Amino acid sequence: MCSGRISPHFILKAFQEGADGVLVAGCHIGECHYGKGNFITAKRVAVMKDLIQFIGISPKRLRLEWIATSEGNKFAKVVTDFTEEIAQLGPSFLRPKKVAKFDTGKKKEGFLEARR
Amino acid sequence: MLEEKEVSAILALRRNSGHPTPFLFTKAEDLKDCVADEANRYPLTKILIKIAKKHPNETIGIVVRGCEERSLIELLKNFQLRQGKVKAIGIACSQELANQCRCNRPFPSQVEESDLAKPVEDFTDIDEIEKLSEEERFQYWMGQFGKCIKCYGCRNICPACFCPTCTLEDANLVKPGGMPPEIPIFHLHKAYHMADRCIDCGLCEEACPMGIPVRRLYRKVKKSVKDLFGYVPGEKEEEKGPLEFLGDGGYELPGAGK
Numbered sequence: 001m002c003s004g005r006i007s008p009h010f011i012l013k014a015f016q017e018g019a020d021g022v023l024v025a026g027c028h029i030g031e032c033h034y035g036k037g038n039f040i041t042a043k044r045v046a047v048m049k050d051l052i053q054f055i056g057i058s059p060k061r062l063r064l065e066w067i068a069t070s071e072g073n074k075f076a077k078v079v080t081d082f083t084e085e086i087a088q089l090g091p092s093f094l095r096p097k098k099v100a101k102f103d104t105g106k107k108k109e110g111f112l113e114a115r116r
Numbered sequence: 117m118l119e120e121k122e123v124s125a126i127l128a129l130r131r132n133s134g135h136p137t138p139f140l141f142t143k144a145e146d147l148k149d150c151v152a153d154e155a156n157r158y159p160l161t162k163i164l165i166k167i168a169k170k171h172p173n174e175t176i177g178i179v180v181r182g183c184e185e186r187s188l189i190e191l192l193k194n195f196q197l198r199q200g201k202v203k204a205i206g207i208a209c210s211q212e213l214a215n216q217c218r219c220n221r222p223f224p225s226q227v228e229e230s231d232l233a234k235p236v237e238d239f240t241d242i243d244e245i246e247k248l249s250e251e252e253r254f255q256y257w258m259g260q261f262g263k264c265i266k267c268y269g270c271r272n273i274c275p276a277c278f279c280p281t282c283t284l285e286d287a288n289l290v291k292p293g294g295m296p297p298e299i300p301i302f303h304l305h306k307a308y309h310m311a312d313r314c315i316d317c318g319l320c321e322e323a324c325p326m327g328i329p330v331r332r333l334y335r336k337v338k339k340s341v342k343d344l345f346g347y348v349p350g351e352k353e354e355e356k357g358p359l360e361f362l363g364d365g366g367y368e369l370p371g372a373g374k
Contacts, residue, residue: 004362008308009289016301039363043345047311047359050340054245054333055300056254093254094300 003027004037008044011062015052018095021061021086023079028066038066058089123177123203127160127167128152138163140176152179152207159275159319161187165196177203183217183317185224186350187275190313193353196278208232217318241332242339261299263326270320270330271306276313276349283309303330311337312357315350 003026014022024045026038042064049059065078128150130139136156141147161184167176180188185204191197206224214222214233222233245253271277271284283305284290290305291298307330314334321331342348345358 009283009305012301012304012308013289016298036362040359040361043358043363046344047308047337047340050344051304051307051311051333051337054242054253054336055257055304056250056252058250093251093258 002032002034002037003041004032004034004039006041006044008048011045011048015057015061015092015094018092020089020092020095021063021082023082024062024064025067025075025078026064028068031068057092057094060085060089061092122175124171124174125167126150126177126179126205127164128179129156129158129160140167150179157181157183157317157319157322159187159273159317160184161191161275162273162278164202165191165278168197168201172198172201175201175203177205180204180206180224181209182219182221182223183315184275186221186315187317189350189353190276190315191278193356194278219318220316239335239339241329242336245332245336257300260328261303262296263328264296264299264302265326266295266297266302267325269323269325273319273323274310275317275319276310276315303328303333306330307333307337310334311341312347312359313349314338 003024006024011022011024024041026041027033029038029042032038045062045064049062052062053059063078063082067075067078124142126141126147128139128141128147129136129152130141130146130149131137131151132139136151136158138158138160139149141150160178160180164176164178178184178188185206188197188202188204192199192202204224204226206227208223208227209217209219211222211233213219214236218236218238219233220235220237222235245256248256268284271282284302285292290302296302310333314337316331316335316338318331320334321327321329324330338349341358347355347358349357
């Protein structure tokens with residue numbers, strides 16, 4: 001999916017659902033398959049960082065990286081880096097205090113049976 | 117203007133049993149009832165969108181203040197009104213009102229008066245918040261947002277909001293049925309939309325029945341768009357908001373990474 005498709009609402013939704021960090025990764029500037037899809041991503045994320053910083057979520061929790069398809073090593077490095085940084089920051093203020101209980105048995109089985 | 121058939125109607129406020137209400141003046145003799153005094157601010161441009169949609173071929177005059185003129189420019193830019201089908205009649209605000217609104221341009225462009233109110237540049241409200249630590253900021257905003265009764269007043273009064281389908285009513289983005297609404301996402305969606313569109317009129321904060329300082333949030337994003345891209349909404353008609361098009365990479369892009 002083109003990084004230009006990442007609406008700022010998706011980023012906000014992730015934070016609202018309790019995500020500790022959001023990593024937006026796109027193709028390098030100038031290498032966009034669609035010409036200039038990632039230009040808007042850069043602009044959006046910059047504004048977004050200011051906004052979340054203002055309401056008290058650390059801007060470090062949102063990161064924008066340019067990673068090309070062939071840069072597997074870079075991807076691994078970025079994800080490790082980012083995870084470490086987030087671990088240092090601790091859980092997000094927005095993370096729900098109670099852990100949601102998942103329906104473990106009945107519904108799923110019923111669903112599967114119905115499909116069979 | 118009405119007598120010369122330059123415009124077919126003028127949209128202004130009229131005193132209706134003591135209260136100022138918006139009214140579409142179609143006869144010149146009715147205009148004596150028109151009120152244009154200081155105490156009343158009203159998003160007339162918002163009503164103009166509806167009227168213009170019904171009567172697309174009529175030229176309509178509208179009484180505007182500085183803020184409403186900026187809203188008019190934003191609406192023309194976003195194709196909500198047609199070029200040349202709107203005639204703005206400017207009125208300047210007093211210094212008192214400008215101070216009260218912290219308005220940075222309390223007069224429309226075509227007003228010819230000698231003593232215009234001085235623009236007020238005041239960002240103390242934003243600085244106040246930025247002084248706080250991260251956790252204090254979060255507590256402050258969650259406390260404020262928690263008061264929200266989801267009346268949509270801030271959106272409905274906003275003279276720069278016009279979408280027929282609103283993000284705030286999208287069930288996938290904001291869960292419906294809760295009270296207060298999902299915070300802070302409800303207010304942040306709106307704030308992001310205001311980033312390159314907010315004309316800083318302050319009506320949202322005046323309309324809020326719970327007294328949530330939403331204008332602070334919008335002023336902040338507006339300021340960050342100005343700092344990042346040098347764009348101020350409502351100033352130039354030919355310039356589009358930086359978040360509304362992809363861009364050509366001709367300016368310095370905010371870098372990736374931390």
